[in-house]
Amino acid sequence: MTSASIPAPPSPWTTPHPSPPPTYSPQLSFPPPEDLVPTVTRLHAIYSSVDLAHQTTRWNALSSRFKALYDRPMNFVARSPGRVNLIGEHIDYSWFPVLPMATVHDVLVAVSVLPPDDPAADDRIILSNVSSSKYATRVFNTVDFQDPFFEIKTTGSDVDWSAYFLAGLKGALMFSKLCAAESSPLPTMRILVDGEIPTCAGLSASSALVCSSLLAVLAATTTSTIEKSFLVNSSVISERVLGVNSGGMDQAASVFGVRDHALLVDFRPLVSAKPVRVLDTIPPLCFVLANSLIVAANRAETGPDKYNVRVVEAVLAAEILARKYKVGRLEIRDGFGGTLRGFYDRVCDREGWTMGDRESEERAVREVVRRVQETFERDQYSLDEVAQMLGQKTEDMVRKYMTRFPIRAKYLNLRDRSIHVIEESFRVKCFSSLLASSTHHLRTLSASESRPYFDALGALMNASQASCSSLFDCSCPEVDELTQIARRHGAAGSRMTGTGWGGCTVSLVRADKVADVIEGLKKEYYAVRYPGLSASQLEEAVFAIRPGNGTVLAKIEAADL
Ligand code: NG1
Numbered sequence: 001m002t003s004a005s006i007p008a009p010p011s012p013w014t015t016p017h018p019s020p021p022p023t024y025s026p027q028l029s030f031p032p033p034e035d036l037v038p039t040v041t042r043l044h045a046i047y048s049s050v051d052l053a054h055q056t057t058r059w060n061a062l063s064s065r066f067k068a069l070y071d072r073p074m075n076f077v078a079r080s081p082g083r084v085n086l087i088g089e090h091i092d093y094s095w096f097p098v099l100p101m102a103t104v105h106d107v108l109v110a111v112s113v114l115p116p117d118d119p120a121a122d123d124r125i126i127l128s129n130v131s132s133s134k135y136a137t138r139v140f141n142t143v144d145f146q147d148p149f150f151e152i153k154t155t156g157s158d159v160d161w162s163a164y165f166l167a168g169l170k171g172a173l174m175f176s177k178l179c180a181a182e183s184s185p186l187p188t189m190r191i192l193v194d195g196e197i198p199t200c201a202g203l204s205a206s207s208a209l210v211c212s213s214l215l216a217v218l219a220a221t222t223t224s225t226i227e228k229s230f231l232v233n234s235s236v237i238s239e240r241v242l243g244v245n246s247g248g249m250d251q252a253a254s255v256f257g258v259r260d261h262a263l264l265v266d267f268r269p270l271v272s273a274k275p276v277r278v279l280d281t282i283p284p285l286c287f288v289l290a291n292s293l294i295v296a297a298n299r300a301e302t303g304p305d306k307y308n309v310r311v312v313e314a315v316l317a318a319e320i321l322a323r324k325y326k327v328g329r330l331e332i333r334d335g336f337g338g339t340l341r342g343f344y345d346r347v348c349d350r351e352g353w354t355m356g357d358r359e360s361e362e363r364a365v366r367e368v369v370r371r372v373q374e375t376f377e378r379d380q381y382s383l384d385e386v387a388q389m390l391g392q393k394t395e396d397m398v399r400k401y402m403t404r405f406p407i408r409a410k411y412l413n414l415r416d417r418s419i420h421v422i423e424e425s426f427r428v429k430c431f432s433s434l435l436a437s438s439t440h441h442l443r444t445l446s447a448s449e450s451r452p453y454f455d456a457l458g459a460l461m462n463a464s465q466a467s468c469s470s471l472f473d474c475s476c477p478e479v480d481e482l483t484q485i486a487r488r489h490g491a492a493g494s495r496m497t498g499t500g501w502g503g504c505t506v507s508l509v510r511a512d513k514v515a516d517v518i519e520g521l522k523k524e525y526y527a528v529r530y531p532g533l534s535a536s537q538l539e540e541a542v543f544a545i546r547p548g549n550g551t552v553l554a555k556i557e558a559a560d561l
Contacts, residue, residue, distance in 0.1 A: 037215060037226045037255070039553045046079065046549055048259060051104055059108075059556070062130065062194050066110050069128060070190040072120075074110040077554040078216035080208040081106040082197035083253035084289060084506050084545060085497045086262055087464050088428040090472055092247025094314045095333060095341040096425035097266040099276070099432050100249055101287075101547035102257020107195040107208040109165075109216040114188040121188040127165055130194040138162040142186040148173035152241055163242055164206050165193070168213025171238030175230075176221065189220060198540065202296040202498020206242075207250035211235045211551055219553055228255045231551065232271050237334075244303045245311045245336065245405040257550030264432045268341070276435045278547060281450055284511040285457075289497075289504050290486065290521050290542045292478040293530060296503025304406040306501055310472070311336075312401050314421055317376070317414040318343045320389045324375055337401060340421045344368055358430065365426045369419050376415035386412050413473075420471035427460045434460075447510075458493025458508050465495035474500035482525055483507070489520030506545075514544050 040046060047055045059077075066074045081102040088098030114121040123142045129135035138160070144150060152166045173186070197205035214235050218226055235251040252265040256273035263273040278285060315337035322330050322338055327346035330338025344364075348355065353364045375389075387394040402409075434457050465483050469475040475496050482505045483494035490513035497506040509517050521542050526533055533541065 031227055035227055035229070037228055037231055037551055037553060039555060041555055041557075043554075043556065046552055046554065047104065048546075048548075050546075058194070058196075062108060062110055062192065065130060066112070066190075066192045069192060070112060070126070072112050072114075072190065074192070075112050075555075076110075076216075076219055077556070078109045078111070078212040078219060078551070079106055079554055080212035080215070080254045080551040081257050081548050082203040082205055082208050083250055083257070084203060084287065084504070085249065085253075086287070086506060086508075087431045087461060087495070088249075088424060089464060089468050089496070089498075089500065090310055090314075090474060091340075091421050091424050091428070092249040092265070092267065093245065093311050093333070093339075094247075094318070094421045094425075095267045095339040096421065097264055097428055097432075098247075098249045099262050099264055099428050099435075100253035101262045101278070102253050102550050103197065103203060103545060104548035105197040105203070106548070107193065107197060107205065107212050109209075109212040110192045110194070111216050111220060112190040113220045114190070116187070118188070123188055125169075125186075125189045125191065127162055127191045127193070129161065130192065135161045135193070138165075140166075142188065145169065145173060145186055148177050154242060159242060161209075164209040164239075165191075165213040167238040167241055168210045168215075168235070169217045170241060171210070171214045171234045172217035172221065174238075175234045176218070185221075186217075187220060191216070198291060198504075200295040200503070201291050202496070202500065202503030204250035204254065204498065207235065207239060207246075208254050210239045211251055211254050214238060215551060215553060226553075228550070229271050231255050240405075243308075243406055245308050253550075255551045257548055259547060259549045261547055262432070262435060264428075276432055278435055281453070283447055283450070285454065286509050286511050286514050287545050288486065288491065288507045288509050288514060288517050288521075288542065289545045290482050290507070290525070291504045291540075292476070292482055292502055293541060294476060294478050294502030296499055296501060304408045306474070307499060308405045308407050309409045309412070310417060310474070311405070312407060312409070313412050313414055313417040314340055315401060316386055316390065316397075316412065317372070317418040320386070320414065321371065321375055321418070322346065323391060324389075325371060336404070340418055341425070344422060344425075347371070358433075361426060361429065365422055368422050372415060372418045372422065376418070379413050379416050380411040381414065382411055383409075386414070416471040416473075420467045424464060424467060427464055431457060431460045447512075454492040454508065454510060458487075458491065461493030461495045461506075461508055462487070468496055468500060472500075476501055478525075478529070479503070479505055482521065485521055485524045486517050489513070489517045491517050509544075518542055518544070 043055055082105050083100045083102055085100040092098050125140045128137040152163050154163055197203050197208055199205045232251045232255045236248045248267055249265055252271055252273055253263055256263055258275040261275035262278050264276055265273045318338040318340045321343045327350055330342035333339050347368055348364050355361050384394050387397040390397055469480055479496045486494040486507040491507035491509045494505055494507035497504050526538055
């Protein structure tokens with residue numbers, strides 16, 4: 001773990017997020033406007049001036065294409081961004097807070113709703129994509145969705161792009177039904193999707209498509225205002241129907257995104273996001289994204305070997321630790337099992353460890369890690385051995401934890417996964433407190449004074465990468481190499497972002513070093529491993545990135561584009 005001499009931040013160690021009362025009936029509650037998914041009528045409410053020219057051209061093209069394709073204008077666009085996780089990898093499903101940011105890159109779901117008396121209403125949903133050669137048009141009959149629990153067919157690695165739309169659609173229908181929200185039957189719809197988020201890069205393109213599809217269907221079937229937390233929760237559950245037992249970071253980052261801010265996303269007691277401003281330093285602090293071009297764990301294909309196994313390892317470790325240290329029954333996450341956060345909080349409570357500063361929290365982390373090491377002496381245990389520690393028969397354990405989502409594993413590593421999760425959660429606290437402190441302390445610091453600050457942030461990112469690589473085993477040689485090249489060329493810190501096993505890295509770079517880092521990556525990674533890339537492919541693979549706004553429903557007249 002890293003400690004550095006840096007200005008004392010305002011105390012972030014207790015993260016008391018004001019939590020609104022749970023509400024799944026948007027029409028019955030009156031949440032403050034900032035808790036609602038915004039409806040915007042101008043593009044500058046979504047994008048900053050730097051992106052406006054490109055986005056205006058893009059939205060105009062979408063509007064014209066829609067008209068040409070369907071012979072009618074689009075009524076609205078549901079827009080959700082991707083996300084880059086700055087720190088806090090693979091800990092969301094253990095309910096620990098994470099620190100992602102929304103990207104400017106996004107998915108647009110443009111919709112026209114045909115009323116029943118429209119001569120063209122044919123009770124069909126036509127779903128097209130601007131990249132039609134890659135994503136073929138799909139046609140559905142609304143009657144097939146009368147039962148909101150309809151099945152989405154996915155076979156092995158073969159998940160059609162439309163499955164993510166259907167997951168959103170299913171989520172909207174299920175939640176309307178469960179919440180008895182005022183909604184009309186599914187109407188005839190024409191839909192055109194335009195996505196700018198690189199896919200399979202760990203930037204959550206698929207979550208953005210699920211969120212925006214869910215919002216689009218809700219907007220087509222109800223006049224109710226939609227709460228952000230409602231959209232996050234429904235999107236998380238919807239996406240799970242595609243076979244991955246995901247945490248919730250992606251959907252939260254996408255929905256809650258705030259321009260120029262990272263988001264401290266917490267999952268307890270309810271999902272919430274606290275914006276943390278990231279740009280108030282001199283020189284400014286930038287993030288550089290580099291795509292390894294190795295396909296990040298593809299959900300359907302590698303979920304059973306990788307992601308879902310990690311989720312089960314974390315749950316079983318928590319349950320076994322809770323049993324051994326007699327901390328009582330852990331709160332169950334989404335009907336699945338206890339969490340490492342649940343265990344951590346219980347131990348801290350029981351031992352009477354008071355939190356409130358970095359030192360006490362670090363002590364608590366060390367103590368909990370010691371208990372993990374004491375419990376799991378080896379890195380690998382067979383399923384029988386794990387079941388024995390859990391006090392259950394192997395078949396009961398398998399039935400309970402390893403059948404709801406597809407899993408292929410003979411051995412489980414409970415020790416290293418738990419240590420990663422506990423220590424990574426501490427790094428998130430350190431990182432977010434440092435970011436927040438920049439607003440208070442560093443606005444006027446000179447470059448030399450701000451160096452320890454950048455170094456401290458960077459060291460946390462590097463430690464996270466080392467842990468992802470060695471303890472959580474979710475990196476890969478190419479991603480490791482990208483992080484090393486970025487550091488050699490001046491990045492203060494560099495790490496994988498997202499699910500891993502490929503995908504992108506994110507590097508923290510002072511503004512005056514961004515060009516050096518990008519050049520270094522181009523020369524030493526892309527020119528060596530992918531010499532055939534064109535200039536525009538390179539621009540798409542490695543670039544500086546800023547935090548963007550979250551999900552919106554856009555009702556923009558063509559004249560306002
Ligand atoms: P990506 O990179 O979008 O596959 C996945 C999970 C997140 C989180 C990260 C690892 C889904 C939809 N998302 O992200 O919840 O656990 O891995 O930090 O499965």
